Amino acid sequence: MAVPKYIKGKEPHKSEYRMIFRNVDRRGWDASIKSYIADGGYKDLKKALKMKSQEVTDEVKTSGLRGRGGAGFPTGVKWGFIPPDNKKPVYLICNSDESEPGTFKDRYIVHQDPHQLIEGMLISCYAVGAKVAYIYIREEFSEGAKILENAIEEARKKNFLGKKILGGKFNCEIFIHRGAGAYICGEETGLIESLEGKRPYPRIKPPYFPAALGLYMCPTIVNNVESLCHVKHIIAMGGQKYAKIGTPRNTGTRILCVSGDVVRPGYFEVEVGKITMGELINDVCGGLRKGRKLKGVIPGGSSAKVLRAGEKYTIGTGESERTIGINDIPMDFDTLAACGSMAGSGGVIVMDDSRDMAWILNNINTFYAHESCGQCTPCREGSLWMKKITDRMVSGAGVPSDLKTLTSVGDNIAGRTICAFGEACAWPTQSFVAKFPEDFKKHTSRRNAGKELNPESKAAAAGLKR
Amino acid sequence: MEVSRELNKQANEYISHYPNDQKRSASLPLLHLLQQEHGYINEESMNWVAEKLDIEPIHVLELGTFYPGFRQTAPGKYHIRVCRTLSCAMAGCYETMEKFCEVAGIDRSRVTHHNPIAVSEDGKFSIEFAECLASCGTGPVCLIGDEFYESVNAENVAELIEKYD
Ligand SMILES: Cc1cc2nc3c(=O)[nH]c(=O)nc-3n(C[C@H](O)[C@H](O)[C@H](O)COP(=O)(O)O)c2cc1C
Ligand code: SF4
Ligand code: FES
Numbered sequence: 001m002a003v004p005k006y007i008k009g010k011e012p013h014k015s016e017y018r019m020i021f022r023n024v025d026r027r028g029w030d031a032s033i034k035s036y037i038a039d040g041g042y043k044d045l046k047k048a049l050k051m052k053s054q055e056v057t058d059e060v061k062t063s064g065l066r067g068r069g070g071a072g073f074p075t076g077v078k079w080g081f082i083p084p085d086n087k088k089p090v091y092l093i094c095n096s097d098e099s100e101p102g103t104f105k106d107r108y109i110v111h112q113d114p115h116q117l118i119e120g121m122l123i124s125c126y127a128v129g130a131k132v133a134y135i136y137i138r139e140e141f142s143e144g145a146k147i148l149e150n151a152i153e154e155a156r157k158k159n160f161l162g163k164k165i166l167g168g169k170f171n172c173e174i175f176i177h178r179g180a181g182a183y184i185c186g187e188e189t190g191l192i193e194s195l196e197g198k199r200p201y202p203r204i205k206p207p208y209f210p211a212a213l214g215l216y217m218c219p220t221i222v223n224n225v226e227s228l229c230h231v232k233h234i235i236a237m238g239g240q241k242y243a244k245i246g247t248p249r250n251t252g253t254r255i256l257c258v259s260g261d262v263v264r265p266g267y268f269e270v271e272v273g274k275i276t277m278g279e280l281i282n283d284v285c286g287g288l289r290k291g292r293k294l295k296g297v298i299p300g301g302s303s304a305k306v307l308r309a310g311e312k313y314t315i316g317t318g319e320s321e322r323t324i325g326i327n328d329i330p331m332d333f334d335t336l337a338a339c340g341s342m343a344g345s346g347g348v349i350v351m352d353d354s355r356d357m358a359w360i361l362n363n364i365n366t367f368y369a370h371e372s373c374g375q376c377t378p379c380r381e382g383s384l385w386m387k388k389i390t391d392r393m394v395s396g397a398g399v400p401s402d403l404k405t406l407t408s409v410g411d412n413i414a415g416r417t418i419c420a421f422g423e424a425c426a427w428p429t430q431s432f433v434a435k436f437p438e439d440f441k442k443h444t445s446r447r448n449a450g451k452e453l454n455p456e457s458k459a460a461a462a463g464l465k466r
Numbered sequence: 467m468e469v470s471r472e473l474n475k476q477a478n479e480y481i482s483h484y485p486n487d488q489k490r491s492a493s494l495p496l497l498h499l500l501q502q503e504h505g506y507i508n509e510e511s512m513n514w515v516a517e518k519l520d521i522e523p524i525h526v527l528e529l530g531t532f533y534p535g536f537r538q539t540a541p542g543k544y545h546i547r548v549c550r551t552l553s554c555a556m557a558g559c560y561e562t563m564e565k566f567c568e569v570a571g572i573d574r575s576r577v578t579h580h581n582p583i584a585v586s587e588d589g590k591f592s593i594e595f596a597e598c599l600a601s602c603g604t605g606p607v608c609l610i611g612d613e614f615y616e617s618v619n620a621e622n623v624a625e626l627i628e629k630y631d
Binding site for chain 1: 497
């Protein structure tokens with residue numbers, strides 16, 4: 001395998017560890033199977049097909065890989081939940097809905113390295129015993145869907161996909177299924193309903209854990225694009241070697257997507273936990289714009305609780321217990337959880353001191369009010385109430401009790417709904433109001449009480465401008 | 467409703483992607499085909515999909531009214547979707563939206579949750595806000611038809627629009 005060279009101006013940062021994004025922005029690279037095979041592609045599929053399927057799953061378990069879609073659940077463990085006495089068909093679904101605000105990584109895999117995903121999926125299908133797999137791709141990636149369709153045809157011509165793959169006994173088909181612009185289709189059971197041709201109303205768990213009762217009530221494994229790509233690399237190097245990348249319990253690499261108020265926003269593949277928030281923002285992303293100070297960071301997609309600059313967090317237990325600030329947080333699953341937020345989807349949104357957190361929260365609330373599927377009353381009503389309250393605050397008609405009302409609405413959604421969207425929409429409100437009360441109090445002076453409210457007006461835009 | 471042979475063939479291909487007793491799964495792909503053909507989803511299209519998949523029309527209607535990706539009214543010749551969500555908003559997407567409307571002659575004052583699309587008087591352009599398009603590092607971003615554009619700001623909107631006629 002050649003050492004890749006990258007397009008000028010798009011070279012990886014020196015702190016990066018490019019594995020999944022090895023071919024992203026690579027010079028002389030294209031999405032064709034020719035490029036991929038010349039670079040050693042599909043060797044790992046051949047290797048996997050020589051193993052027993054259980055051995056493939058065992059390697060993934062050993063690797064410690066945790067899902068990159070949001071929840072960080074161990075992939076090998078999830079695969080093990082398929083009932084052992086199962087007689088029904090098993091399905092694999094690649095979640096390519098990529099719709100968590102702040103997240104932009106799967107896009108580049110799909111557009112620039114589709115065969116890596118297909119190879120990862122085929123190996124995963126072999127491991128879990130799936131003969132049919134679907135890639136659920138968001139409708140807005142129409143170009144990506146075409147690229148994937150083309151890649152599937154290329155792979156079929158080479159007999160990597162279809163019947164009797166590489167002359168063996170393994171049969172597998174992959175189909176593309178396009179979504180239609182609804183965030184809730186990223187939630188795995190909503191996705192499954194959508195794939196069944198229904199409204200994407202998430203299913204209640206238990207009993208509807210996809211690994212037991214998923215697509216068409218058959219065992220179904222849903223994994224994120226990035227997770228499935230990691231499987232290929234785990235097979236290439238072996239689970240044990242993979243587990244040495246990153247940090248214990250937080251193994252491998254992951255792609256962090258940084259947006260907002262930094263000099264160089266972008267995507268960066270790093271070893272999990274080997275880089276801190278401060279290094280990410282200040283070294284990798286070139287710091288904040290001139291004269292600006294850090295105000296807060298949403299570390300894992302817009303659903304993750306906000307972190308405030310200046311806060312202290314106690315992490316570790318016993319001997320290793322220590323207190324750290326926001327810049328010292330290692331970017332891994334467990335530490336971000338210990339800091340009261342989450343690593344989520346890897347979408348890091350940075351806000352500097354020019355931002356008014358009431359405006360920021362209002363933008364987030366508008367998203368969730370628009371995207372709630374409407375099944376559960378607390379979520380359907382609550383997400384809209386939170387939006388209406390922040391709407392009126394930013395329009396100058398807030399009242400002093402708004403802070404309390406916001407928090408109590410949030411508190412009454414989280415934990416009381418069918419799917420995790422409930423938490424996803426409550427966490428921003430709960431954390432922003434608790435951590436930046438001064439920004440919200442500013443909007444409760446009744447100075448514009450009774451005026452017509454138009455949250456999309458120029459005034460609203462001004463609050464979010466750079 | 468009559469559909470072209472080509473469309474019917476494509477529809478059959480999509481239906482074959484799902485188990486024989488799960489034709490309903492092809493609802494979204496079929497609706498996409500018809501939206502591509504007509505620009506939006508009308509009642510006739512929904513009835514055609516229902517008949518093709520042996521399901522009740524209500525089961526297609528409930529999809530058409532749920533998914534923001536299916537338009538219930540006719541868009542302009544070129545349909546613009548501007549990302550509205552946080553990172554793009556921080557980069558100025560509300561101004562991008564305003565500029566698009568100014569340059570393309572679109573009045574968004576009657577836009578509501580249930581009627582999100584505004585069309586220019588000459589029918590050439592239509593516009594709506596979309597939620598996070600998964601390119602937050604290069605905002606503001608937008609789609610014109612299926613084409614994707616990054617860093618679209620008040621300064622370069624006019625130039626971009628000129629490409630379309
Ligand atoms: C509201 C909501 C939205 C989600 N959106 C996505 C998404 O866009 N992409 C994704 O991969 N996972 C998303 N997830 C997580 C999926 O439900 C699921 O956990 C994930 O696809 C599993 O894959 P993984 O184990 O490889 O991470 C979402 C979850 C929730 C609750
Ligand atoms: S929590 Fe919200 S998004 Fe999830 S099922 Fe309930 S209403 Fe739908
Ligand atoms: S916020 Fe606009 S692409 Fe994500």
